[in-house]
Amino acid sequence: PLEQQDALFNLAEKELDDGAIALILESQPIEKRIHLWRSLSLNHSVDVLTEMRSDARYSIIQSLSSIELDLVLSRLDNADLIEWADYLPDEIVQKALSLIDEQEIELYDQANEYNDEEIGRYAERKMWVLAKSLRVRHALRLISRDPSNTQPTIYLVDKHGTYYATLATHKLLNAPLDAPVLSLADQEQPALQADLGLLEASELIEHAEYDCLPIVNEHNRLIGQISVRLGMSIIREEYETTLMARAGLSESEDLFAPVIDSAKKRAVWLGINLVTAIFASITIGLFEDVISEVVALAVLMPIVASMGGIAGSQTLTLMIRAMALNQVSAGNLISLIKNECGIGALNGLLWALVIGLLAGLWFQSPMIGAIIALAICINIITAALFGVLIPMVLDKLKLDPALAGSVVLTTVTDVVGFFAFLGTATMLIL
C-alpha cells in the first residue's frame, strides 16, 4: 500500500502547487515525510521545502546526505536562502553561500541588511525598472525581453537608481509609442522605507491603488517591491503566530517533531504557568484555617477562579486586537477602561446573583451564598480592569501581550479571586 500511496502522491504532485504539497508533507510523520519528499521531482523539491514551516523543513534537511544537501543548497535563490537562514545552523548557511551564484549572494547580502521585522528583508527583487527619461517604445522593449515574468507596475528611476514614480503597466496599452513614460506615471505614489514593519507594510499594500508598491533604502534607492500576494502571506504568518502564541507555541511548531524536542519546548510554557499556579496556591494557603472549618469553600473555589479568568480573557482578547490595529491610545484609554469596567460591573452583579443563589441553595447557607457573590463581583470587575491594563503595561515593557497576557492576567484573577473569597469568609466565619 505504500507504493500505492506513492503513486497517488506523484499523481497529485502534478496537480498541486508547492504550498499544497508542503502542507501534505507537514501532515506526515517524519519517516513518511522524508520518503515522500524524496519522491518529488528535483524541480519541485526545493520549492516545496521553502514553502514548509521551518521546523518541518529542518526535519528533512537533517536527514539528507552531504551530497543531497549540496545539491539542494546549490539550487536556492536569494529569497529562499533568506527564508531558510533564519532557522538553520550557521554552517549550513555558509555552505549554501559557497554554492550559489555570485548574483544571488549579492541580493542575499542586500536583504540581510534588514532584520526579520523589516520589510526590506523580504522585498521582492525581481521587478521592472526603467530610466525615467525613456519613452513608451523603450518600456515595451523591456517587457518583451521577459514576457513570462509579469509585473503589474514599472518603477521609474534616475541614473543613480533613485525612485521617482510608479507606472501601472496596463497604461502602456493604447499609449502612443513616442510618449515619455513619465507622462503616464504616478509621481505622487510614495515608496515604502525598507525598515518599515511587516504588518504596516502589508496594511499599506492591502489598501494601495497598485498591486505592487516600491521599497527604497535610506538613500531613496529602489531595492525591491511588495506585492499584494506577499502582503497576504505576511498577514497569514502574523495571525498564525498570534494564535499559536496564546498557548506558548511558535508558528513553526511541527506536528511531528521528535517527541523529545517538542516536549522540551512545551515544558518552558508549563513551567511559566506553574509559577502562576503557585501564586494561587500560596493565596489559598493563607486561609487554611477557614477552609478546614468550611470545606464548601474549597468546593466553590474553581467557580470563583474560572469566572474571573473568562471575563478577563474577553477584555484581554479585545484589547490585543485593538492594539494590533493601533486603535488604543492615550486619547481613548480612559473611555476603554470605563466601558470594560461597566460591562464587568453588569456581568459581575448578574453572575454574583446567580452563583450566590446556587451556592446558597447547594450548601443550605445564605452566608456562603453571600460570600461567593461578593467574590465573583469583585473578581469580574478586577478582571475587566486588568484586562485593559495588563496588555498596555506589557507593551510598554516590549513584551508581546498575545504571548504573556493570559499568564499574567490569570495570576491576577486567581489571586484576587481567592483573596476576596477566602478573605471575606475568614472575616465572617472565623
Add this chain to the structure above:
Amino acid sequence: PLEQQDALFNLAEKELDDGAIALILESQPIEKRIHLWRSLSLNHSVDVLTEMRSDARYSIIQSLSSIELDLVLSRLDNADLIEWADYLPDEIVQKALSLIDEQEIELYDQANEYNDEEIGRYAERKMWVLAKSLRVRHALRLISRDPSNTQPTIYLVDKHGTYYATLATHKLLNAPLDAPVLSLADQEQPALQADLGLLEASELIEHAEYDCLPIVNEHNRLIGQISVRLGMSIIREEYETTLMARAGLSESEDLFAPVIDSAKKRAVWLGINLVTAIFASITIGLFEDVISEVVALAVLMPIVASMGGIAGSQTLTLMIRAMALNQVSAGNLISLIKNECGIGALNGLLWALVIGLLAGLWFQSPMIGAIIALAICINIITAALFGVLIPMVLDKLKLDPALAGSVVLTTVTDVVGFFAFLGTATMLIL
C-alpha cells in the same frame, strides 16, 4: 480642543484611505465616532462605513435621521449592500433596495443567491470580459473605454457567457493587433465554482498564477472574479474570527458598543463557562471528607487543574491549526495521538517530579508529594489525548473547535485532575 481635533482629522482624511479612517472611527467612543463621521465628505462617508466592522457601522447607522439614512443608502453599490445586509434589520435593507439603481439591485440579487460561506456572494463583479472570437485590437478598444479601472486579467467567454479562458492583460502589450485573443489566452486555467468555500477560494488565489481568478455559476457562466486583495481580506477576517472565538467574542465586536449590549453578549460565554466550573466543583464536592482532613489538598488544587489545562491547550491549539489547514486525516490520526501522548508522558513525568518534590517539601509530607505527582502525570497525559480527540469530535458534530474546544477541554482536565488528585488522596489517607 474638539474643533482642533476635528481639523486634524479632516487633514488626515485626505491622506488616509477609507480602511484607516474606519479603524480610527472604531477606536472612538460612540458620540465622538458619530461626530467625526459626520465631518467626513459625503464621498468618503459611505465607503468608510463599509470598511467598518458591522457593530461599529450599525452604531452610526442607528444615529442617523431618516433623511440622512436615505442619502447614505442611496449611495450604496451592490457590493456594499451585500456587506451591510448580513447585519442590518430587514427593513433597512428593503429601504436600501428601493433607493439604489436597478442595475445594482440585479447584481445584488445575483450575489444574494449564495450564502455567506460561499465565494459567489463576495465575487467582484467589475471585470473585463471579451468574446473569445475577437482580436487584440478589440481587446485594446475595450480597455481604452475604461482605462482607470485596471484589471490584471481579461476573461474570454462565448456568446452565452460561458467561461472559456483567462488572458493576462499584459500579454496584449507587444501583441500583433490582428492576433486572435484566444491565441494569447490560457485555456487551462479553470474557473472557481461560486459555491466554493471562502477559505478554499482564498488559498487558491494565494497560490494562483494570476492576480485574479474567474468565478462561474453551476452552468459555467462567468459571474465574477476573486482578486488577491479580496483573498487577503477574507484571510484577515477568518483569522480574526478564530482569535476572537477563543474568548467567545464575535469578529464584529465593537470596542465601544453600549455597555448593556456588550454585557449581554459576553454573559452568554460566562454562563457556558460557569457550567464547566460547576462540573469541577461537583468533582471536588465528592471528596469533601479528605479535604477537611488534609487542607493542603485544597491549597494544591489550582496547580493540578492549571497544569492539565495548559498542556491540553497546547495540543488543542496545534490541532485546531492543523485541522484548519486540512492536515488531519484518518491516515495520521493514530500517529498524532501517539506523538502528543508521548510529549504528554515526558512532560507529565518531568513536572510530576518537580511538583511532587516542591509540594512534599512545602507540606513536609512525602505522601502529599506522591499524591500530587501521580495526579499531575495522569492529568497531563489525559490532556494531550483529549486535546487531539475533542476537536475531532466537535468537528464531526459541526461545532467550531476554536469556539467550543477550550471549554470542553477545561471541563475534562479539571474533572480528571481533581478526581485523580483527591481520589488518590482518599484512598491513601482516609
